[in-house]
Amino acid sequence: MTEVCAQIRSMAQRARAASRPLATAPTERKNAALLEAAARVRDGRRRLQEENEKDLAGARRSGLPPAMLDRLTLSDRAIEQICTSLEEVAALADPVGEVLRMWKRPNGLLVGRMRIPLGVVGIIYESRPNVTSDAAALCLKSGNAVVLRGGSEAIHSNRALADLLSQALASCRLPADAVQLVPTTERSAVLEMLRQEENIDLIIPRGGEGLIRFVVENSRIPVIKHYRGVCHVYVDQGADPEMAVRICLNAKTQRPGVCNAVETVLVHEAETERILPGLGEALQRQGVEIRGCPETLRRVPGAVPATEEDWGREYLDRILSMKVVRSLEEAVDHIHRYGSLHTEAIVTEHYGRAQRFLREVESSTVLVNASTRFSDGYELGLGAEIGISTTKLHAYGPMGLEELTTTKFIVYGQGQIRE
C-alpha cells in the first residue's frame, strides 16, 4: 500500500471512530461547535485570506477564467457568508433522535422509528471553498463525521478552513476527527477514499458531470448524485399568458447557469396564437436564443430550428428549446423521454390537469404554477442543501439535514414474547 493510501485509510478509520460519540452528542454541544467555528473563522479572517491568496496565485498562473477566480476568492464578504451559514445551520432543528411516529401493536408493543445519523459521509467537490464549511456544518449537525476532498485549486483555503472547524469541535469536547480534509490533491487519494466501504457510508460528489461520472464508476460506496438538470416548463391549454411569460422568463434567465434553470418549454397547440408568440418575444428580448420545432418557427420570428440533439440538452446558457405539443400526454411523454428526473413545471388554470401532471411526471420535483428555480433545499424549506439526487434510492430531489439520516425501529415492551 502506498503512503497516500495508508493515509486515506487511517483518515477513514478515524472518521468511523469519531462518528460514534458524535451520533449521540447533545444538540447544544453540536450547536456550540458550529457557533465556535463561525467565531474562529471570523477571527482567523486574515490568515484564511493569506492561504486563499496562495490558491489565487496558483489559479492565476494556470490561467483559470475570471468567473472561476471569483468563486475561489475568500473576500471579506465571502468569509462573512461562511460564518452566517455556520450560524444558520446551528439554528436549524436537530433531526437526530426525532421519533417520526409511534404506533401500538395489538399485543401492546409501542413501535416507532427514530432518526439516527448515517455514520460517515464523504464529500468530493470542486473549486468553491465555502463547500468545505457548508458541507461540514450539515454533516456535524446531523451527527455524521465527514471526510472532505476539495479541488486542488482551493487546497490551501480548504485546509485552513477545515483546521478551524476541527479546532472548534475539539474546544467543545467533540471529536476533532469528525471533520477531516484529504490533505493531498493526488487522484489516488480519491480512488482510495472510494474504496473505504467499511468506514464511509455515503459519497456525495458535487461538481461537473465528469467528476460525478468518475466517482460513480470507481466507488464501492453508495453514491448520491445528479448528472444534469434538463428541466421543462409545460404551458397548458388555457394557461394565464402573463403567468406563463413570467415563469418561463424567471426559470430561464434569473440564473441560466444552474441545474434548475429551464432548458425546454413545451406549449399546448391551442395556445400557438394566444401565448406562444408573446412568450417567444419576451424571451428573445432578454437575450435568449430560441431553438424551436417547425410550429414554433412559424410563430416566433428569429427562432432557429431545433435538432433532435436539442431536446435533452442542458444549455446552462441563454438558450432554450421550444416545442408545440398536442396534449398533456405528449408533454409528459416528452419529459420522460428527454428529461433528467430533476425538475418540471406546468402552467395551467385547469384543476384536473394540474393534478395529473403532479402525479404522472416522475421527476424529483414537480411544480404547478411556479418557477423551476424553486427546486432547491432552501427554497423548498429544508433549511439547507447538501446536494440533489436524481436517483430514487434513499433520497430523491434536494437533500437537507433529514436526508443525512436514516431511521431505526425502537420498541417499548412490557415483557412481550412471540407466540
Place this chain on the structure above:
Amino acid sequence: MTEVCAQIRSMAQRARAASRPLATAPTERKNAALLEAAARVRDGRRRLQEENEKDLAGARRSGLPPAMLDRLTLSDRAIEQICTSLEEVAALADPVGEVLRMWKRPNGLLVGRMRIPLGVVGIIYESRPNVTSDAAALCLKSGNAVVLRGGSEAIHSNRALADLLSQALASCRLPADAVQLVPTTERSAVLEMLRQEENIDLIIPRGGEGLIRFVVENSRIPVIKHYRGVCHVYVDQGADPEMAVRICLNAKTQRPGVCNAVETVLVHEAETERILPGLGEALQRQGVEIRGCPETLRRVPGAVPATEEDWGREYLDRILSMKVVRSLEEAVDHIHRYGSLHTEAIVTEHYGRAQRFLREVESSTVLVNASTRFSDGYELGLGAEIGISTTKLHAYGPMGLEELTTTKFIVYGQGQIRE
C-alpha cells in the same frame, strides 16, 4: 452478447416499460389483480402441484435434506397460504400517491412529499416458491415492476406461479411484464441481471450469506441486504428475573434458525446470583448449549468456555454465548464490536437506562423488555416484509411496502417566481 444475456436484457427493458403505467395504476386495479391472482392459484392448484412434483423429483435425486424438501413442497396448505398472502397484500393500504406532509413557504408555495414507486425491483432468492408470489405481490402493490430470479431447485414451481401472476395482471388491464421470472438457472443470467443498472433500480437478495455476498460483489445496481443476525439481549441490573428468563428463552428457542433469534446474552455483574444461575438453567432445560465467559462458567454448571470466535457468531441453533458485563456502557460497546446491526434488546426496570439503550445502540431494531423475535415486518406492524436491511442507506431494519417507494417533491404555486 450470448443468448442468455440478450434475454435478460430484454426482460429488464420490458420491466422498465411496464413500470411506467404501473406507477400510476389505480389502487383498485392493483387490488383486483392480486385477488385475481389468488383465485387463479387456487383454481390452478393441480397444475401447480404437477410442476412442483418435477422440482421435488429433481431435489430427491440430488439428495436435498428433508427440511429443504419440506420448504420446497407446494402442499394444499402451502398453496392456500400463498393465496391468503396475496389477499392480505390486497387488503394493505396503497402507499403510492400518499403525501407525507405539506408545508407553506413564506412566499405562499405549498410544498409536499409524495410517495412514488422505485421503478423496477430485482429479487434474487433461494428454494421457497412462496417468495415468488409474496415478493411479486408487494412489488405490484407498491407500483413496482419486478424481475424474479429464484433457485434452480424450484424452477418449475416458480415458472408456473409467475405465469399465473402475469395472467392475472393482464386480465386486469395491467402490463403482464410487470412480473417476470428469469426462466433459466444459468449463473450468467444472474450476472447479467446485476448489470442492468439502466433498467433495474434496486436488487434485494434473499438467502444464505454466500448468495448475498455474490450479489453484492457483482452488482452495479444498489443492493439492500443483511448478511447475518447476531442479536443480543442485555439483562440489566435490577431486571425482573422472570421477565429476563421469559424473553431470553423466547428469543433463543421459539425458532432458533432465524436471523432475529438471540445469539448472545449479556448479564450485568450485579445479577450473577439473582438472575444468571436460574437463566442458565432454564435455557439448558430447553436443550440450549451455553458457551460462557469465566464468570458465567462459575455460575452456570454445565456451561462450556466461550472462545473469542463465539462472540459474533450466528449459531442459528440451540447454542448461546453468555457474558457478564460491568455496566450498560460495556454492554453497548460489546454489541457495537461484535453485533451485526440487526436487533438488540434490553431487559430492565430502570427508566434512564432503557432510554440510553434505545438511543445509544445503533442497530436497526432496538427493543426494551421484549423478545428480539419481534424484529419482523409483520410483527412491527408494517403489514408485510420484503426483506431486512442492515445497511443504513434508503432503509434500515425490516422493509415493508413503504420501503419499496421513494418520495418526490410536489409544489402548488400561484405564479411565484424566484427573486
